[in-house]
Amino acid sequence: MTFLSPYLLLFLLLLPALWWLVRAIPPQPRKQRFPSLVLLRSLSPVRQDAARTPLWLLLLRLTALTLLILAFSRPLLIPRQDRQPPQKLVLILDDGWAAIPHWEERRQTALALGEATLRSGGQVTLLLSTPDADGHMPRPFQPADRAALQQFLSGLSPHTWPGDRQALARQMQGLAQDLHEATVISLSDGLAQPGDDALRAALHPAHHTDDIRWPRCDLIRLSVQQNRQLTALAETLPDCPKRTLRLLGMTLEKDGHLAGRSAASLSTGTRHTLPDPDQADAFSLPSVPGPAGMVLLPGRAEQHRVGLLRTSGDDTPLTGSSFYLARAMQAITPYQEGSLDSLLPRHPDIIIATDGSLSGTALKDMLGWVRKGGILIRFAGPELARQSQQDMQGDEAALLPVPLLSGMRQLGGPMSWGSPQKLAPFPADTPFAGLTVPDDATISRQLLAQPTDDLSRHVWATLTDGTPLVTARQEGQGLIILFHVTPTADWSSLPLSGLFPQMMERLVTRTPVMQKRDISDHAPSDSLAPWRILNSDKTLVPPPPTVRPVLRMDGQSVEALHPVGFYGGAAQHHPLNLADHQPPLADEPALGQIRPAGQAVPERPLWPILMLPALGLLLLDLLLSLARSGLFRFSRSAALCLGIGLLGIQPLQAATTDQTAPASQSVPPAALAIRLAHVQTGDSATDDAVQQGLEGLTRFLNQRSTTHLDSPVGVVPGQDDLAFYPLLYWPITPGTRLDAAGRAALKNYIQHNGMILIDEMGAGSDMDGTDGHATRTALRAATEGLPIPPLTTLNDQHTLSHTFYLLHDFPGRIAGQPVYVARQGNEDSEDVSPVIIGNADWAHAWAVDQNGEHPFAVIPDGESQRTLAYRFGFNTIIYALTGNYKNDQRHYPEMLKRLRNGDDDSPDGTDESEAP
Incomplete structure (x- = not known):
């Protein structure tokens, strides 16, 4: 000590x-004479001094x-030292994904070794083996004292990508002159990586080299392969004993977080078949920290925009083609219905078309959309059977995957010698692989394909007699899929079976992935922007600005600029996992003398x-x-x-x-600063746009007033405390839902003087492309039970129109939409409207991206309209913070009139009522 x-x-x-x-200090006792002993006896001391x-x-x-x-x-x-600390110490700290299992022990060991050298007056140089998030290697750190070393190490955290020992070797070569008298201690993760030989050569001039290792069998990496079945492997280093681990199936929630659903057991070193792969978006090993213990899957996580092409007569209840397809698609994914002219402007990924003829212009539009990467799923029917009797040429033939024979094939019935056919097992290289074919699914009529040399290449499903049931063909960058039966029960019993929605789900979720793989060798794929990144706590978070888009998923491995996560945006995201395109785990050769961990203990302040x-x-x-x-x-x-x-x-x-990390604050951050909030919808595109909008409005307010607002946040009513936010922005989408807890939270928020700005986000406008019925229905359902007062149209006489700026219109991204506020009982009412409802899509007009630009256009007046949108938002915030304080402005003319009358009637300028 x-x-x-x-x-x-x-x-x-x-x-x-x-x-x-x-x-x-205590006073010395002294003698005192009294005239009478009786008086002395009657005295009782109140205080005694020792x-x-x-x-x-x-x-x-x-x-x-x-x-x-x-x-x-x-x-x-x-602590007691077994050896004399070196005067020149070079510490190499591995901080990649393989260092996560014993990260805190590594930091404490580095601190103990460094402070021993610093205490003896030596010099310490600390090098990190993993690039930072920007892809650059961190510079060597030389602390001046123990406090600087402790502060630096406490701010470190392991990365989720592997290290770069080749770049580390180049840094060591820059220290070659000092290595002759230095002792190098490597706090290695024990995993072999490219560049090990170069690092060993760079350490050769060192005076002495030690290699501290932790238990090697604690390093586990989860990988998943999908061939005919989905299999998982918990990989360890060679010759490690087997361990049984708990495997957890995860599903991707609407807010972008993963939630556990199912559990199974997994033994290390053995490949296991995963149960119910279609019901999981990820698999996790809870006992394995970091991204090595989680694998993200495509499958259900691929949410694609689906459109259902409506033709005349196919929406008949219980018998129409759209009825069966709508029932099947309701359990799979949200979809939009309409004509081709209304679907194409929405940029769908998949269009499902029932039997029917298209005009020449529609055929060209449909074919052009497919060739640009669209997926067309068609169903046969009487109309297509009549068309196949003639020789179809041009665009009509291009929208069929295979040439068809004339007429349709009748299986069973009084005019046929045959009997209805059952479905054959699905091939392994199709999206339907692994689905169980029920015995009650039979086909009574179908369209036959013309026999060609390459017909087998286009067949995805067949009947037991070998005739095609589903065929597909690549057209440009897109794909055309044809069911040789109708989606109704008049040609087959397939739509009545449970197999039909399973087949549609496979087409919606897996076909786009297969289609992109098929065309990757023929056409360059677009770059996939990062959507969610997996951090060291196995939580999906928004990507930082340093993450780069992925140009091609095939061959892409995890690195600093491309960490583990989902790429491709919210509508279409592809997983990049730690084990993708990586060799098996292997032991790193020793860099020097092997030392077991746990011998170096940090100093302990008393x-x-x-x-x-x-x-x-x-x-x-x-x-x-x-x-x-x-x-x-x-x-x-x-x-x-x-x-x-x-x-x-x-x-x-x-x-x-002993704890170096500071304790977390018990006070919520929202209670420490004024900030706006928005209700999260679950749709990442909408939530991101609203967040950008409130960021832009906050910046506008902070620049033009003395009010300072902090960054806005997204909240979930019923889970987050809403009492800290003066204004709540609530975007309404067709998928808006509100549970009992959220309804109670919003009701309490309104009753305690909270203000909600409800925006239907331009539903039913020309920019939206829908009639807005679904959004208005969702609004009525979400606001049911909330204490919303009677509403009236906002005009330029309301306090909100002149709280700060004088406004006559209240546009957002869209102009001309009415705004509704609470109806006041009389003009002297001081009540503040607790709810403001509009359809102007203000968030997209306020939105500001990371570069300070406005990513969304406003119509029809451009930037002048955006300025009015900002001013309306400015007034709304001031109105929420101050209420009707400007309501007294309407009394100013009367007050001025009385003052003038007082000047006229009283020579000395005083009011007559004030005269004695």
Whole structure:
């Protein structure tokens, strides 16, 4: 043990003088003569002064002062060292994904080794082996003292990508002149990586090299392969004993987070078939930290925009083609219905077309959309059977995957010798692989394909007699799929079986992935922007600005600029996992002499342990002194319990001082600053746009007023406390839902003077492309039960129109939409409207991206309209913060008139009512 301030120990020499001083303070007793002993006996002393300080009190005070002196001397407990610390120490700390299992131990070991050298007056150089998020290697760090080293290490966290030992070797070559007298200690993760040989060669000039290793079998990496079945492997280093781990199936929620759903067991080193792969978006090993214990899947996570092409007569209830398709698609994904002219402007990924003829212009539009990457799923029917009797040419033939024979094939019935056919098992290289074919699914009529040499290449499903049921063909960058039967029950019983929605789900979720793989060798794929990144806690978070888009998923491995996560946006995201395109795990060759972990222990400061009991003893002395003076009663047993309790805090305080991370604040961040909030919809595109909109409005307000708002946040009613937010922006989409807890939270928010700005986001407008019925229905359902007062149209007489800016219109991204506020009972009402409802899509007009630009256009007046949208938002915030404080402006003319009349009637300028 040593003292960082040993000169303060000289104060211990003052303790004998303090002993003499305390004993001399009590006054000496003196004799007093009284005239009568009777008077003396009748006297009862109110206060008794001791002749000298009691010994126990004197020892208590000396002990407290001794502890204070020792605490201010900053004693330090130095662990026993097996060897002399080097004067020049080079520490190599692996901070990649393989260092996550023992990360805290690595930091403590680095601190212990570094502070031993610094305490002896040596020099420490710390190098990290993993690039930062921007792809650049961190510069070597040379701390000046122990505090600087501890602060640097406490701010480090492991990365989710592998290290770059080739770049580390180049840094070591720059230190080659100092390596001859230096001792190099590598805190290695034990995993072989490219560049190991280069690093070993760079360390060759070092005076001495040690390699500290942690248990190698704690390194586990999960991988998933999909061939005919989905299989998982918990990979370890060679010759590690088998362990049984718990495997958790995860699903992707609408807010972008993963939630556990199912569990299974998995043995390390053995590949296992995963149960129900279609019901999971990810698999996780809870006992394995970091991205090595999680695998993200495509499958259901691929949410694509689907359109259902409507033709005349196919929406008949219970019998129409759209009826069966709509029932099947409701359980799969949201979809939009309409004509081709209304679907194509919405940029769908998949269009499902029933039997029917298209005009020449529609055929060209449909074919052009497919060739640009669209997926067309067609169904046969009488109309297509009549068309196949003629020789179809041009665009009509291009929209069929295979040439068809004339007429349709009749299987069973009074005019046929055959019987209905069943479905054959699905091939392994099709989206339907693994689906179970039910016995009750039979086909009675179908369209036959013309026999060609390459027909088998286009067949995805067949009947038991070998005739095609589903065919597909690549057309440009898109894909055309044809069911040779109708989606109704008049040609087959397939739509009545449970197999039909399963087949449609496979087409919607897996076909786009297969289609992109098929065309990757023929046409360059678009770059996939990062959507969600997996951090070291296995949580999906928005990507930082340093993450780069992925140009091609095939061959892409995890690195600093492309970490583990989903790429491709919210509508179409592809997973990039840690094990993708990586070799099997292997042991890293030793860089020097192998040293087991746990030998280096950091220094332990003792002054916090001494300071607390010293202050406690001083407090006990104060209480005992007050008790002896008679100010209040304080028993000896209570004093004894207090002293034992203060001394017993020492182990707790010792455990607390070992923690380097600061305690989290119990106060919510929203309570420390004023900020806006928006209700999260679950749609990432809408939530991101609203977040950008409120960021832009906050910036506009902070630049033009003395009010300072902090960054806005997204909230979920019923889960987050809404009491901290003066204004709540609520975007309404067709998928808006509100549970009982959220409804109660919003009701309480309105009743306690909260204000909600409800925006239908331009539903039913020309920019939206729908009639807005679904959005209005969702609005009525979501606001049912909320204390919304009777509403009226906002005009330029309302306080909201002149709170700060004078406004006559209240546009957003769309102009001409009405805005509704609470109807006031009379013009003198001071009530503030708790709800403002509009359809102007203000968030997209306010939105500002990371470059300070406006990513969304406003129509029809451009930037002048955007300025009015900002001013409306400005007024709304001031209105929410101050209420109807400007409502008195309408009385100004009357007040001025009275003042002028007072000047005219009274010569001295005073009102007559004030005259004596």
